[in-house]
Amino acid sequence: MxxxxxxxxxxxxxxxxxxxxxxxxxxxxxxxxxxxxxxxxxxxxxxxxxxxxxxxxxxxxxxPIVAPYKMASLEVRGEPSCIEVLDFKAGAGQFGVIAGPCSVESEDQILQTARAVKAAGATALRGGAFKPRTSPYSFQGLKEDGLKMLAAARDETNLAIVTEVMGTGDVDLVAKYADVLQIGARNMQNYRLLEAVGAVGKPVLLKRGASATMDEFLLAAEYILNEGNPDVMLCERGIRTFEEHTRFTLPLASVPYLHRKTHLPVIIDPSHGTGHTYMVPDMAVAAVAAGADGLILEVHPDPSSAMSDGYQSLNFEGFERTMQRVNVVRQALASLS
Amino acid sequence: MxxxxxxxxxxxxxxxxxxxxxxxxxxxxxxxxxxxxxxxxxxxxxxxxxxxxxxxxxxxxxxPIVAPYKMASLEVRGEPSCIEVLDFKAGAGQFGVIAGPCSVESEDQILQTARAVKAAGATALRGGAFKPRTSPYSFQGLKEDGLKMLAAARDETNLAIVTEVMGTGDVDLVAKYADVLQIGARNMQNYRLLEAVGAVGKPVLLKRGASATMDEFLLAAEYILNEGNPDVMLCERGIRTFEEHTRFTLPLASVPYLHRKTHLPVIIDPSHGTGHTYMVPDMAVAAVAAGADGLILEVHPDPSSAMSDGYQSLNFEGFERTMQRVNVVRQALASLS
Amino acid sequence: MxxxxxxxxxxxxxxxxxxxxxxxxxxxxxxxxxxxxxxxxxxxxxxxxxxxxxxxxxxxxxxPIVAPYKMASLEVRGEPSCIEVLDFKAGAGQFGVIAGPCSVESEDQILQTARAVKAAGATALRGGAFKPRTSPYSFQGLKEDGLKMLAAARDETNLAIVTEVMGTGDVDLVAKYADVLQIGARNMQNYRLLEAVGAVGKPVLLKRGASATMDEFLLAAEYILNEGNPDVMLCERGIRTFEEHTRFTLPLASVPYLHRKTHLPVIIDPSHGTGHTYMVPDMAVAAVAAGADGLILEVHPDPSSAMSDGYQSLNFEGFERTMQRVNVVRQALASLS
Amino acid sequence: MxxxxxxxxxxxxxxxxxxxxxxxxxxxxxxxxxxxxxxxxxxxxxxxxxxxxxxxxxxxxxxPIVAPYKMASLEVRGEPSCIEVLDFKAGAGQFGVIAGPCSVESEDQILQTARAVKAAGATALRGGAFKPRTSPYSFQGLKEDGLKMLAAARDETNLAIVTEVMGTGDVDLVAKYADVLQIGARNMQNYRLLEAVGAVGKPVLLKRGASATMDEFLLAAEYILNEGNPDVMLCERGIRTFEEHTRFTLPLASVPYLHRKTHLPVIIDPSHGTGHTYMVPDMAVAAVAAGADGLILEVHPDPSSAMSDGYQSLNFEGFERTMQRVNVVRQALASLS
The missing domain is CATH 3.30.70.1140 (Phospho-2-dehydro-3-deoxyheptonate aldolase; domain 1)
Known part of the structure; x- marks a missing residue:
């Protein structure tokens, strides 16, 4: 100092x-x-x-002269980490795509979506069973029923299941069904929850809080690592700024920054990061070009009837076309190195 | 709509x-x-x-045309609420001052502080026993020992005890000793925790998240009210902006805004809201002038040796002088109405 | 309404x-x-x-229900505009690259740079002769001497010259030498200057103010269009947010948003948008993937000796490699449509 | 460094x-x-x-270790400055109130307002003759006719005239009629304009840009001081943040900060700083309590018919009541020192 x-x-x-x-x-x-x-x-x-x-x-x-985090730092580990679960791999050159609906709504909905996103190239399935909602009057998720539907979809497709855990009391239940535990942006500094998922032997997808600095983000990851869980993925999902034409402002410069500072994989969420379906494909492809290790995308069989976040969800066709663009860009960039 | x-x-x-x-x-x-x-x-x-x-x-x-919250709205209740605990009263014309150290460090420290702030006019004592810290390597608080010290200070002074609860697993323990449960800014949208304190029969001091909109803030209060707990105080403690010369930007316009929209009392935190001891007195007095229903201030016997937040804490003399200014301004404004 | x-x-x-x-x-x-x-x-x-x-x-x-701008809107024109000057083309499928130093420092520096960026694929040359500096004590540019050096570089290379005009009193002088007049971010709402460049028959590159909303940005363009100058390019160069690890936050979602609202070409500035040389290539490629109509990049023969902004400038080799990545991504995406 | x-x-x-x-x-x-x-x-x-x-x-x-500005620094001058023009004084213990309409609309309107605000305690009259408007289609002000009306109001009331100058071409004209030249927030970094008002022998009211840091603000003042004009007042009028319930976020902590760093007087603008008439009185009184050296307030004979900014203007009665509160708070605080 x-x-x-x-x-x-x-x-x-x-x-x-x-x-x-x-x-x-x-x-x-x-x-x-x-x-x-x-x-x-x-x-x-x-x-x-x-x-x-x-x-x-x-x-x-x-x-301060030295970064306040240790285990999360690239310096300490020396090389990038790759997180692997079932067919999903992200980091250290591997690219993972997590896709699926905001909320699990029915077995049919989640199975259809799982098949469609797998066919288009996703390796993990997202879907909310416990939903953090701004209003207590909004739909709060199907809870354990939703988790079971996700597990059934995994059993059929081998997609890794990524789903949010909202409280320490739910960690065991969610970990029973899920392959990756997601910590939502609003809980990024819920330290009790970070400690709890740190004590579970499953990978964690940690979303950046809407006004978290990079040091705060990496220290939140450090809480998890510090409990003995080395498998943390960082998810940039947009920050709160004065901009009103997007739900959040999605800063893709987080990708090169984090790659310079940490060995943890960086996943981009263009759905929450923009809040508008029409922007999602462009920003997904841009994230790939910026060097992201993966994407998390909201995909729904019929966004216009979704119980939440339909306005930022792709339908199956939109997801497939986005994946085509993602893939050609990945190949093009790979051809140079 | x-x-x-x-x-x-x-x-x-x-x-x-x-x-x-x-x-x-x-x-x-x-x-x-x-x-x-x-x-x-x-x-x-x-x-x-x-x-x-x-x-x-x-x-x-x-x-949207109508506010998304109901029980928190002034329209629904028709008149401002006053929260009372022991000698502490805030809202509906009553003004409450919560003062004390960031962290409870020792029995001596907390007792000394309790006596000093009471003598200067505070009606509640703050002090962290469970500390949410950005880094897992920072001091995390004395936990139950700290709660016991706070309770001892209350027993001597009759000051209401205000202390933070960080997780659902700690709610019963904290509620056993505290008079007011504080929800920190990082947990403003920790819905499980909001529900848990909503189910406890003690008043709650809810801090605004650093990037929460007013609707999000009031909906977080609504989560608590919706569980049957009517005693919620709203605490403005600053928002995250591009400003670097203060720790947060403290927007006092929140006072007239909230008074127009909600019946819940509004408490201002100039310590976190500025992050610099020298700014605290001016902003405390400004908060009073803006119409706040109360203040929460960090006070420490010797800020230069505090285990946390000393750089934004007042010493006893600074607190006393601040209270003098607060009091003359309250009286002056009262003389007009 | x-x-x-x-x-x-x-x-x-x-x-x-x-x-x-x-x-x-x-x-x-x-x-x-x-x-x-x-x-x-x-x-x-x-x-x-x-x-x-x-x-x-x-x-x-x-x-409000209807956008406040008219001539800038896509609805009114019906199709995207392309701005052409010498070999530079941007918009409506054309992609233009503007490269060069922050400040013109010498004839040798600007000629060397012009040759190098042209060889790597740039079609316009940037270089500041009048420099808006935060401090009155910083280097303010070579003024008319700098303009002459830029013109000499154009005469040799046929690159279009893009340079900033800071005040109404300089418009005629700058227009005498430049092909595109740049309005800096700090002057985005300098309405007298917008009117002045609107009255000149040369294209304008309008940079977004660091805290301008999209409506304010498009209304600033409207000021220029309203004076009879139809050739405006919009430049996203980053916004001011709480983020500290980048100079500004570069929101690439501006590209799909602006393409939906306006016919004007959208140019991205990853140099100012990030403020760090190491981030520039990734963000340049990401901008292309997001659909930008062009890039403006700071390039200097020896960034470590630059008189301004060296920390965000590419050297010739860095620019050439960035252009390779830009080109393969453009080709890859073109192959899909 | x-x-x-x-x-x-x-x-x-x-x-x-x-x-x-x-x-x-x-x-x-x-x-x-x-x-x-x-x-x-x-x-x-x-x-x-x-x-x-x-x-x-x-x-x-x-x-950096040392502040980048020199002449603006308190260290260099050693004591606060007071700006005096006619009956208006602000700084070094003097408190100045500037009041009047957003736009000068007619001789009758400005004379009525001048009389009313003087009677209630204002010592300067504001009124826009040249109006910077976001849209080119909005009312742009009465220009020289407006200046003449302002001068007539001064001749009758001895109030100092504060009015905005938007471009270098207008400086001489505005300076002919005005006593204080106002630089608007959008022009805070219009360096040509800063230089031009620096060369005129009249005090300047410099408004903070909506996303200017304190260093940028003070360096803008330094541009004016550096031209030989020592009479600069700094006006905090709110910053752009994610908040939507106010037009800008008004950070009153700017007052203690600036008083610690600079000798220049600090004026607060609660009208633009909030954007809502009902918030203005509370924030005006809060500004006084925070230690401001003056206020600038929008006052209109009939805000509901104002040509601009009526939604944030006080009527005469509202201004008078605000001044009563301002005065009792000033007296109360003075009684302590």
Whole structure:
């Protein structure tokens, strides 16, 4: 860390800072500039040290130098990770496509969708059985019945099942049926839930919170990794900005950024990231071009009758055409390397 | 709702929309404009109807007319609510001040603080026993030991205890010691937790999520109210924006807005809302002037040694001076009405 | 427009609104819902009518139905526009690449760059002669000398020259040398400047303001079109959000959105949109995949010695490799249609 | 500046950085940490040095230590400035109130308003003669006729005239009639205009751009100061965020922040900052409580017939009551110091 003193900070204040740095088990190093003094704190960083220094008198700012996450970092692992479940693979050159409806609505709906998305190239099936809804009056999902329908679809198609778990009390139940546990954007910093899925031996798809910074996102992953579960996929699904013409703003620069910082695979969600069916294919293909390790797409047999999120769902034909574009772009880029 | 059709939508598409509106139990009303057709949907609104209409072909937008929350609305209750616990009162003209450290650190620390803030005019004591921390490596709180220290402070001072509950598994434990259950900003849309505190007979302080819209905030309150718990306080603690010179951006216009829309009391948190001790007094007084029903302030015997959030905590003297300013402004404004 | 009345609005208030609507030359149509009354205003919309209605007593909100821009809209023109200057073409299926340094620094620098980017496939040369800088103490550009160097580069290479004009007083001078006048993001709502470039017979590259909504962006274009200049290109260069790991957040969903709303070509700027050289190639290729009509990229012979923006500039080799990826993706996608 | 190297940066890369630092006329100082090397650059900072270092290989980040503005800084001047024109004073303990309509509409309207706001305590009169409008089809102001009406109102009331100048071509004309030149939020980074008003001997009211950081805001002021005009007032008028229930988000923490960094007076605009008449009084009083040096408020004889911004304008009675609240709060706070 670098502790920047205020202009005019006294020698005594600088000394207190240096002593605090040393007391924290770091090594202080004072540099006197023309306008300000800075104190470098050398040693391994722990996040709350920042607070301990920021509060001292005469301190203007504390600038962290090292990333606050460890197990999630690319530096520590040295190479990208690949997450594999059944036929699904994502990361380290593998590309995985997760497709399916926002909500599981019926056995027929989910089976039809599973067959269609598999035929078009998906390797995992998404579908919500427990639905986090902004309003308590909205449809909340079929719960365990929905999970059973998903499991039945897996049994027929061998697609990996990706479904959301909303609370610690549901983790065992969901893990009984699902292959990948999804943590929704609203729960990205629900630490109890992160710990609970960290203790389960199944891969986790962690969605970025709508206003999470990258450090917060990677530290949320760190909570899971820290419990002993190494199989975390990061899902960029859009951030909340002033833009009104899309549901969220989908920042694809997250892909090169995360690939530089972490070994965890990066999955893009153009359905939530845009909120409009007509934008989904273009943004799916763009995500591939940006280097994403996979996609998660909402697909419904008849979006106009979907119980949730129909306005951002592809129908089977739309998904198939999107996959064709995805595939030609992947092949084209592969031909160069 | 108002369903706005695309320019060039066909008569058949308009007809499908009108039929869907009627099938939802609403009454459709078609208006033909010079450039576009709109279909008004008359009747009581439920949120997921919006989705059901937005997905239809030829639809450009669906504009809700009525607020999606009911029990939280001022219209429904007709007058502001006041939440009372021990000596703490907030809402409907009553002003409540919650003060105390970010984290409970020791019995001595919390008792000292309780006495000091009570002497300066606080009616409730805050203090974190379960701490949601961005990093798994940061101090996570004293847990039940911390709760016991808070309870001891209440027993001596009669201050109401306000403390955070992070997971459904902790609700009973926290409710055993606390007078007011706090839901942190990161858990504002942790619906399982909202339901759990809704089922407990204790008041709830619900913090606004850092990127929550007002409708989302009020619907989160609605989740709690909907479980039968009428005692919810709304806490504005700042939103995430592009600003970097404050930890969050604290939008005090939330006060007049919420007072117009809901009967629930509005508490302002200038400590998290700014992230800098030196800004807290000015923003606390500004909150009072804006009409807030209460404040929640971080106060620590020695902020420079605090285990968390010291950089935004007042010391006892700073709190006392802030309370003086708060009081003269309240009196001055009261003299006018 | 739809005027939504407050719950409890009186009949007299509704009547005043209806009369105001009629007085504005529109036709009012009152719809009585179960909870609220809405007044539809039928007829051609003008923006300030919204204000005139929003101020009336009892009005809750005014919802515009029709886009506020006309000449920029796809509806009005019916088909996409292509902007052509020298060898540069963008829009309606044509793809144009503008490349070059942030600032023109010397004749040698700009000539070298012009040759290199042309060889790799660019059809226009960018380079700042008048530089808008956040600080008055930063390098402000070579001014007319820079313009002359750009013109010399065009004379040799036939690349179209794209350069920024910062003030109305410079329009004639810049237009004397440049082929395309660039309006920077900070001047997107400098209406005097928009009018001035609208009166010049040269194409304009209009950059989106860092916090401009799409309606504001298209209305800025409308200012130029309204002065009789039909040749406007829209440049998405990123928006300001809470994200700190990129200079701006680059929302590629702007491409499908703008293609749906306007006939004007859409150019993406991944250099400013990310602010980091290492992200530029991925985002350039992603922009192509999203359907952009062109790219503008910062390229410098030696970014580490650039006088401005070197941290987001490609060197010649980086540009050439980016163009290879751009080209294979364009071909791959073309093979499907 | 502190140059943070990447983990794994080579000695050669560190050496290049240190050499560049020295070549820039600064003094380099290398600190070897356990995970990373940092290079401190000691000496007076100039903004573009940051760029020059950021581009070097092996550099992870460059952290500025000193503020980029000079003349605007409190450090340099040592005490707050007060701007005085006619009866208007703001800053250094003086509180100035600027009130009046969004647009000058007629002599009668502006004279009536001038008398009413003066009677209630305003010391300056605002009114737009040149109106920057999002749409080219909206009312653009009465131009010189409007300026003459403003001047007539000043002649009668001695209120200082504050009015916007939109382009360099209008500066002389506006300066002929006005006492304070207003730079609108959209033109905050119109550097040609900043230079032009910097060369005029009249005070300037500089509005913060809707997505400007504080450094950008203060550097815009620096452009004006740098031309020799010392009389700049900073106006916070709200920033663009994801919030939809207000026109902008008005961050009152700007007041304590700016008072800590700059000697220039800080004026708050609750009219644009909220966009709703009913919020204006609460936020005006809150601004005073936060320590603002003045207010600018939209006041219109009959907001429901205003040609622009009526929905955020106070009528005379609303302004008078707001001023009563403002005054009692100012007195109450003054009684404490």
């Amino acid at each position: 670098i502790v920047v003193m205020e202009t005019g900070a006294t020698d005594a204040q600088v000394k207190v800072v240096a002593q605090r740095v040393d007391a924290l088990g770091l090594k202080s190093h004072v540099i006197v500039g023309t306008e300000r003094v800075v104190v470098a704190a050398i040693g391994e960083k722990r996040e709350h040290f920042k607070d301990s220094l920021e509060v001292l008198e005469g301190v203007s700012a504390v600038v | 108002i369903v706005v059709m695309e320019t060039g939508a066909t008569d058949a598409q308009v007809k499908v929309v009108a039929q869907r509106v009627d099938a939802l139990g609403l009454k459709s009303h078609v208006i033909v404009g010079t450039e576009r057709v709109v279909v008004a949907a008359i009747g009581e609104k439920r949120e997921h109807f919006k989705d059901s209409l937005e997905v239809l072909e030829g639809v450009s937008a669906v504009v | 739809i005027v939504v009345m407050e719950t409890g609005a009186t009949d007299a208030q509704v009547k005043v609104v209806a009369q105001r609507v009629d007085a504005l030359g529109l036709k009012s149509h009152v719809i009585v819902g179960t909870e609220r009354v809405v007044v539809a205003a039928i007829g051609e919309k003008r923006e300030h009518f919204k204000d005139s209605l929003e101020v009336l007593e009892g009005v809750s909100a005014v919802v | 502190i140059v943070v190297m990447e983990t794994g940066a080579t000695d050669a890369q560190v050496k290049v950085v240190a050499q560049r630092v020295d070549a820039l006329g600064l003094k380099s100082h290398v600190i070897v940490g356990t995970e990373r090397v940092v290079v401190a650059a000691i000496g007076e900072k100039r903004e573009h040095f940051k760029d020059s270092l950021e581009v070097l290989e092996g550099v992870s980040a460059v952290v």
